[in-house]
Amino acid sequence: MNSIKVFAPATVANVACGFDVMGFAVEGIGDEIIVKKTNAPGLRVTAIHGCEGLPTEPEKNVATVAVQALLNALTEKPDQGFEFEITKKVSGGSGLGSSASSSSAAVYAVNKLLGDPFSDKELVRFAMEGERAASGLPHADNVAPSLLGGFTLVRSYDPLDVIELDYPKELYVSVVHPQIEVKTSDSKRILRRQIELKDAIKQWGNVGGLVAGLAKGDYELIGRSLVDVVAEPTRSMLIPLFSEVKNSAMELGALGCSISGSGPSIFALSKDLSTAEIVSQKFKEIYSSNDIDANVYVSPINAKGAEVIE
Amino acid sequence: MNSIKVFAPATVANVACGFDVMGFAVEGIGDEIIVKKTNAPGLRVTAIHGCEGLPTEPEKNVATVAVQALLNALTEKPDQGFEFEITKKVSGGSGLGSSASSSSAAVYAVNKLLGDPFSDKELVRFAMEGERAASGLPHADNVAPSLLGGFTLVRSYDPLDVIELDYPKELYVSVVHPQIEVKTSDSKRILRRQIELKDAIKQWGNVGGLVAGLAKGDYELIGRSLVDVVAEPTRSMLIPLFSEVKNSAMELGALGCSISGSGPSIFALSKDLSTAEIVSQKFKEIYSSNDIDANVYVSPINAKGAEVIE
Numbered sequence: 001m002n003s004i005k006v007f008a009p010a011t012v013a014n015v016a017c018g019f020d021v022m023g024f025a026v027e028g029i030g031d032e033i034i035v036k037k038t039n040a041p042g043l044r045v046t047a048i049h050g051c052e053g054l055p056t057e058p059e060k061n062v063a064t065v066a067v068q069a070l071l072n073a074l075t076e077k078p079d080q081g082f083e084f085e086i087t088k089k090v091s092g093g094s095g096l097g098s099s100a101s102s103s104s105a106a107v108y109a110v111n112k113l114l115g116d117p118f119s120d121k122e123l124v125r126f127a128m129e130g131e132r133a134a135s136g137l138p139h140a141d142n143v144a145p146s147l148l149g150g151f152t153l154v155r156s157y158d159p160l161d162v163i164e165l166d167y168p169k170e171l172y173v174s175v176v177h178p179q180i181e182v183k184t185s186d187s188k189r190i191l192r193r194q195i196e197l198k199d200a201i202k203q204w205g206n207v208g209g210l211v212a213g214l215a216k217g218d219y220e221l222i223g224r225s226l227v228d229v230v231a232e233p234t235r236s237m238l239i240p241l242f243s244e245v246k247n248s249a250m251e252l253g254a255l256g257c258s259i260s261g262s263g264p265s266i267f268a269l270s271k272d273l274s275t276a277e278i279v280s281q282k283f284k285e286i287y288s289s290n291d292i293d294a295n296v297y298v299s300p301i302n303a304k305g306a307e308v309i310e
Numbered sequence: 311m312n313s314i315k316v317f318a319p320a321t322v323a324n325v326a327c328g329f330d331v332m333g334f335a336v337e338g339i340g341d342e343i344i345v346k347k348t349n350a351p352g353l354r355v356t357a358i359h360g361c362e363g364l365p366t367e368p369e370k371n372v373a374t375v376a377v378q379a380l381l382n383a384l385t386e387k388p389d390q391g392f393e394f395e396i397t398k399k400v401s402g403g404s405g406l407g408s409s410a411s412s413s414s415a416a417v418y419a420v421n422k423l424l425g426d427p428f429s430d431k432e433l434v435r436f437a438m439e440g441e442r443a444a445s446g447l448p449h450a451d452n453v454a455p456s457l458l459g460g461f462t463l464v465r466s467y468d469p470l471d472v473i474e475l476d477y478p479k480e481l482y483v484s485v486v487h488p489q490i491e492v493k494t495s496d497s498k499r500i501l502r503r504q505i506e507l508k509d510a511i512k513q514w515g516n517v518g519g520l521v522a523g524l525a526k527g528d529y530e531l532i533g534r535s536l537v538d539v540v541a542e543p544t545r546s547m548l549i550p551l552f553s554e555v556k557n558s559a560m561e562l563g564a565l566g567c568s569i570s571g572s573g574p575s576i577f578a579l580s581k582d583l584s585t586a587e588i589v590s591q592k593f594k595e596i597y598s599s600n601d602i603d604a605n606v607y608v609s610p611i612n613a614k615g616a617e618v619i620e
Contacts, residue, residue, distance in 0.1 A: 017514070018518065019514075021514060021515040022518065153515065153518045153519060153522060154515060155515045155516060155518065155519035155534065155535060156512070156515055156519075156534070161519070163518070163519055163522050163531065165518075165522055166525065166526065191507065193507055193508075194504045194506055195504065195505060195510055196503065196504055197501065197502065197503055197504065197540070198503075200505055200510040200513065200540070201329065201330045201331060203510065203514055204328070204329075204510075204513055204514035204517040205330075205463065205464060205465045205466055206465060206466070207514040208331060208463045208465065208473070208475075208517045208518065208520075209463060209466075209471070209473055210518075211517075211521040211522050211525075212463060212473055212475055212476075212521050212525065215476065215522065221465075221473065224466070224471060225465060230507070
């Protein structure tokens with residue numbers, strides 16, 4: 001096998017209460033990458049479709065940075081090199097794990113071309129280096145679900161410990177991405193470095209409730225636990241119409257609704273597809289009636305994560 | 311039925327990462343209560359065995375305070391009164407939920423004598439009033455497992471939402487109660503009201519891991535998640551020989567070890583009874599070789615919670 005085409009899905013990180021530790025994968029949106037072996041060693045980005053202004057230098061592009069981390073971890077280095085053609089279908093700065101999709105697709109593809117020297121879970125560590133290149137911080141809450149699919153929990157970063165959570169198969173996500181720019185740096189800066197112990201207790205009560213609700217398939221418990229008292233109260237101020245969007249989701253029967261990653265995308269979870277579709281239509285209406293362009297998506301939870309598509 | 315005897319177990323609250331929200335029930339130690347209907351209305355504590363200095367005034371004793379909360383919630387008030395004879399086998403100030411055992415046993419007994427007007431889960435709210443009388447704070451992390459058994463999560467206090475967690479049946483606890491006094495007020499005061507966001511993230515990563523590990527029956531994950539970066543680092547300073555005790559548990563193969571409630575008792579969890587017994591013997595030895603009296607207990611997780619014993 002000298003060439004491979006891989007898809008890695010967009011992801012929703014944080015999932016309300018699970019700030020910096022939880023995430024899940026979405027179906028239908030994500031990045032595609034074609035990776036070809038080359039006789040000459042080294043990594044080369046030949047094209048990036050669907051997004052302007054991303055670096056093609058291998059030491060700067062998140063895909064090649066992640067692949068370099070994988071290659072560095074091999075005891076026997078391959079003789080050949082790799083060429084990358086990236087098609088981005090997740091917008092950068094959307095809060096849907098754009099850089100994570102590219103990093104995950106790239107390491108998944110190269111691992112396959114090399115005959116799977118690493119398990120999918122081991123690839124998380126390499127894809128995190130792409131995240132470090134993108135934002136300065138080697139986060140795993142997007143790359144873990146993009147690679148592994150489903151709901152993931154980053155129990156610990158040191159040592160890295162990624163848990164694949166059990167969850168009910170009937171669970172659907174509505175996502176709206178309003179076409180406004182929220183700088184991740186602003187979204188980070190707005191968070192305080194210290195939080196009230198009483199708020200922290202509420203947050204970990206909800207994390208426990210969400211993990212238990214997902215494992216039990218208890219939709220009411222999932223809904224009651226989708227509460228974020230740490231990031232949402234401040235970050236939501238950067239997202240126009242957040243309250244209207246959230247209130248509409250809850251009125252229409254969604255289990256819960258919060259910010260995807262650091263925003264501006266907003267997600268809602270529902271226990272059936274028809275509710276998820278009604279919710280996403282409403283999201284679209286709210287933004288269009290306020291003259292803000294917005295893309296909406298509806299999908300089940302993506303159980304596969306990264307996958308070979310050709 | 312005019313008289314009933316009820317047992318409500320001792321409990322381990324916090325369970326390392328689950329500060330203020332998690333707890334589990336122990337077998338073999340707990341408080342017993344005999345409750346008799348009386349013709350005259352009102353509540354009366356006739357005797358308290360096993361502990362000196364506890365108040366017998368019904369407006370001060372935790373058992374009768376909790377029962378009064380139950381009676382206040384009835385739409386039809388009973389004509390008769392109740393007499394309480396309490397036998398305490400959980401020492402006050404041990405960190406094993408002494409007041410919670412008494413409150414839980416009392417409301418469980420009276421609810422039975424009244425023909426079960428409330429579910430066991432509804433009783434948690436009343437038993438919490440006993441906790442308020444004992445410490446000024448209506449905590450539920452001891453009364454919930456004492457009433458319901460097993461592992462419980464207080465997802466939220468407002469509104470109260472107690473979750474019964476799934477957990478593997480093969481799970482054993484070793485407890486050591488060194489006979490030293492740690493005032494709960496000191497143990498509370500030593501905690502800061504604000505914590506670092508990065509520590510809070512570690513804590514809720516571990517709460518998620520512990521709940522997932524218990525649900526999956528993944529002992530390694532349970533063990534990796536039994537980490538407390540919020541309370542243990544400071545509270546353990548009030549408990550002599552804490553580090554020696556914890557290190558010995560881990561060396562002998564326990565899954566994890568931390569402070570029970572606000573201490574001074576220390577608990578360890580193990581996946582088999584023989585390890586739990588070896589661990590508790592070692593706990594005893596460590597304290598006795600340092601001339602500190604200590605009681606040790608070994609038990610499976612108590613699945614029943616409060617129960618009628620006569």
